[in-house]
Amino acid sequence: MGHSFRTIIEPFRIHSVEPLRMTTAEDRSAAIEQSGFNLFNLHAEDVLIDLLTDSGTGAMSRDQWAAIQHGDESYAGSPSWFRFEAAVKDLFPFEHIIPTHQGRAAEKILFTVVGGADKIVPNNTHFDTTRANVEASGAEARDLVISEGHDAATIHPFKGNMDLDALDALLAERASDVPVVFLTITNNSGGGQPVSLANIRGVSEICRRYGVPFFLDACRFAENAWFIHEREAGQGDRTIADIVREIASLADGMTMSAKKDPFGNIGGWLAMNDDALAENCRNILILTEGFPTYGGLAGRDLEAIAQGLKEAVHPDYLRYRIRSTAYLGDALDAAGVPVVKPIGGHAVYLDAKALLGHVPALEYPGQSLAIALYKVGGIRSCEIGTVMFGRQPDGSEKPAAMELVRLAIPRRTYTQSHIDYVIEVVTAVANDAAALSGYRMVHEPAALRHFTARYEPLAS
Ligand code: F0G
Secondary structure (H helix, E strand, O other): OOOOOOOOOOOOOOOOOOOOOOOOHHHHHHHHHHOOOOHHHOOHHHOOEEOOOOOOOOOOOHHHHHHHOOOOOOOOOOHHHHHHHHHHHHHOOOOEEEEEOOHHHHHHHHHHHHOOOOOEEEEOOOOHHHHHHHHHOOOEEEEOEOHHHHOOOOOOOOOOOEOHHHHHHHHHHHHHHOOOEEEEOOEOOOOOEOOOHHHHHHHHHHHHHHOOOEEEEOOOHHHHHHHHHHHOOOOOOOOHHHHHHHHHHHOOEEEEEOOOOOOOOOOEEEEEOOHHHHHHHHHHHHHHOOOOOOOOOOHHHHHHHHHHHHHHOOHHHHHHHHHHHHHHHHHHHHOOOOEOOOOOOOEEEEEHHHHOOOOOHHHOHHHHHHHHHHHHHOEEOEEEOHHHHOEOOOOOEOOOOOOEEEEEOOOOOOOHHHHHHHHHHHHHHHHOHHHOOOEEEEEOOOOOHHHOOEEEEOOO
16 A cells, blocks of 8 residues: 555557567678768668657557548648647647648748848757758758757756857848748757756747747657656646647747657648748649648548547656666766766767767767677667768868767657667677777768668778
């Protein structure tokens, strides 16, 4: 009677399983060499634990699979569309909801309309596709995260916060060149770090003062709201949905990838209150994605997302989600592996600069570490450092602010013993990190080079 237990369990049990294919170190050496030492080029079947991304890789629930059976594939005005629109508006009550096949399609449409030469788009930290879409329009993508956000080891409860003074100063000088201010929640490229409600209110106030629209890149809104619930004074008694609605009320619109918190395998949307902007965006939507009641999606996808949105804000799920990510991060930290702290929402970020101090940034220490994790233990991760962000719009190459390797945790997919295995592998690789050498890029595509580049190992 009255016991309380420490262990936070998965708030679900397994209903359908997928086999994992075991490989040997020899198999993996051959596979990574064949892939040009780019983990994106691997066959997924050659990966044991796939932590490349949390995007579209989560397990759907029984109720999502059931919802899929209700998918109505009418070209126009499908009931699946109306269920999707209602579920989105329940959390994000923007006037116009424009469905897209994924987040970057929403970005492409928005920046085609509002971007252009001589414009600046500030963000706490642009994600890679967001930066690329801003830059493809001719505009400048400027990151204004607080200074704590640049340092892997500094502890701050809301390390994704925007530097409000820097934003105010930029708008004081150039407001007419800023078509939109963005805030990414949680801040993916900066370590999956949350943004506080106070900071979101601050960004909103500044944007309203200068008459500049404020948009959210809200992929991981539920995880961000959970951090607000747990860490911000006065927020612990609110429901997650209530916090999310307040965040939406502070903004003028959003871009969204439904492949993250909403548990979609595909999907996204663009939303806004401005009628004229919505009209322009819908015109491009029809050209590039599809009719406004399905965008780039099948009716069944709209249904899966509508149900997923309801599950994403459940406190039992979010408590488990955030705790299970911290379980991995805390264990690596305790083993002496340098990680970005505090541990973020959807991923643990290894600090390759600290671990491979002997490998110069332009020899890609993060890539070297990610390759070693695959070769040693079949774990696929993702470099977030100079490979991803080093190439500049003027063609030069310079070191990124941080050299990170992201272990992204797919939602509801891996069990604690999978994660215990990851802890063992990462610790073993970290202990031998001094023996790892750098890489040279031998093929580099024009944009978003990390996806398709090829490398050669440099002699140690
Ligand atoms: N914004 C953020 C913050 C993201 O993390 C992503 C995708 C996008 C936008 C684009 O969405 O993939 O649906 O086109 N992030 C994935 C990741 C790919 O691995 O972090 P998308």
